[in-house]
Structures are given as structure tokens and as C-alpha cells.
Amino acid sequence: MNSRQIEVFAAVMKAGTVSRAAEILGVTQPGVSRLIAELERSLGFALFDRVRNRIVPTPEGRTFFAEVEANFRGMDRLRASAARIRDYGAGQLRVATLSALSSSIVPNAVLRFRNLRPDATVTLMVLPSRDVRDGVASGIYDIGLAADEIDVTGVVHQVFVQPRALCAMPLGHPLATRETIGPHDLSGVDFVAYVPEDRARQRFDMILSEAGAAPPRVVVETIYAATVCALVAQGVGVGLISPYAIAGHDQSQLVLRPFEPAVQSRSLLILPPDKPKSQLVRDFIDCLMAAR
Secondary structure (H helix, E strand, C coil): CCHHHHHHHHHHHHHHCHHHHHHHCCCCCCHHHHHHHHHHHHHHHCEEEECCEEEEEHHHHHHHHHHHHHHHHHHHHHHHHHHHHHCCCCCCCEECCCHHCCCCCCHHHHHHHHHHHHCEEEEECCCHHHHHHHHCCCCCCEEEEEEECCCCCCCCCEEEEEEEEEEEEEEEHHHHHHHCCCCHHCCCCCCECCCCCCCCHHHHHHHHHHHCCCCCCCEEEEEEEEEEEHHCCCCCCCCCCCHHHHHCCCCCCCEEEEEEEECEEEEEEEEECCCCCCCCHHHHHHHHHCCC
């Protein structure tokens, strides 16, 4: 049994006669009959009965044709899948991001991507930056956004955004009357800080040291920008927050002021190593860049 015999058999079943099948296939009638006879010998049962110079499918022939059609439908699905992969890349995109960008840039990028590739599925995970890095390096995620304190060994990386942090304080806070906040303004003030290994925290501590300012009173440390927003809004203390982290959150209970000198919170776009970018990945990166 070979693919040519199956093709001829399917043509005869659909056309109803050997002559019509031969015409459709562009071969001679004896050639069609020969291939059908060879297929029957290979299968071990008759596919057609010959009745008054006509061929009539046997019950076995009808059953076998149902299997052939199912196989053809499977091939059609494979061809359609191949076309989608060729045109758009794999149909599912796996993205991981740090919390600070999960309520602003990334949702905007996902919306743009859905408009561009409505048939694609996005799996989006919000994780600590080190987990984003590990997932991208191991191939679990196609694209990652992480803070710049990660170990970039084993990933392809580039700077994505590096906004200047704002000083956030609760409504009615004494510092809310100032136009800008400086290092000395925060001396002894209750403060919601990022953990010591956070690069933005390290830059902030360095600025305080270089200014000779007494440090604020750190009352909570966290890795999540959303947690800083929530704690400041509740009146726990003052904090430094990326403008991207604030977007998407209720700002009605916050007062925001520039902090000088600038403290930049830099985020990286990371990709798996030694892996060509699919069209789907390239399209999502374009959407991320447009959403900044």
C-alpha cells in the first residue's frame, strides 16, 4: 500500500466511476484499475464489486474510505498548522515579567499584540526578577522582563526602560507640600524600601551617602512595586516608585513628587540564548517597544 494507490482509491470513491477518476487525476483508466487492484491485493479484501460494468464500493471499501478521509483531514490540519507557524510562528507565547511593569507597559503590549495576532495565545506570569531570568534561561519563557540586578549570564539581554523614580507619600504627609524631595528631606522619615539587593535601592542608598544625609527609618522592605504602592497609600510610610509601577493602581491616596538626584529603576528585556526569534516573538517585542 502506498500514497499513490490511496490517492487513486479516494478519487474513485469521490468520482463514482473509474473513468471520471482517471480524468480528474490525468491518467488512463487502465492505470486507475491497475492501482486499485494492487491496493486490494495489499489490503487483503475487495474495495469494489463490479456490477453490470459499474463499480460499487463494498462494505469494507466504505469503512476503509472513512479512515482515509480521516487521515486526509489530519493532513489538512497539519498543512494549516504549518502555514500558521510559517506566517506567525508558534501559536502560543510565554511571557514573564517583574511586578513593576505588570500593570502598565505589559498589559498595553498584550492588547497591541492581541489586535495584531488575534489567533495567538499569551501565557503571562508575574514573578520575581530572578525567577524570570531562570525561566527564560531554561526555555520555559520566550520573553522576559526583569530588574537589572539579575545575573545576565546565559540570557540575551538589553536595557528596556530606565525611568526616574518618584517619591510617593500618603495624603497629608508633611513632605507633600514640597515641589521636589531630596536626600535630607527623608532623614528619619518612615520609609517603605525595596530589599537591599535591589539595584534601585542600592542607587538610593549611595545618593544618601554621597549627600551626607541621615537615612530614613526603614519600616518595611519588599521586592514588589505594587506592595510599595499599597503600603504608602495606607500611610505606612514614604517610598520610591517607578512611574510604570504606579500606572494601573489607584493613585487617589498618593502624593507623587520628583526625587532629586535621580534614582533610575532599570529593567531589562531578556531572551533565551542561542534561540532564533520566531515571528511571534518578534511581533511581541515590537508591541513592548511601542508600549513604552
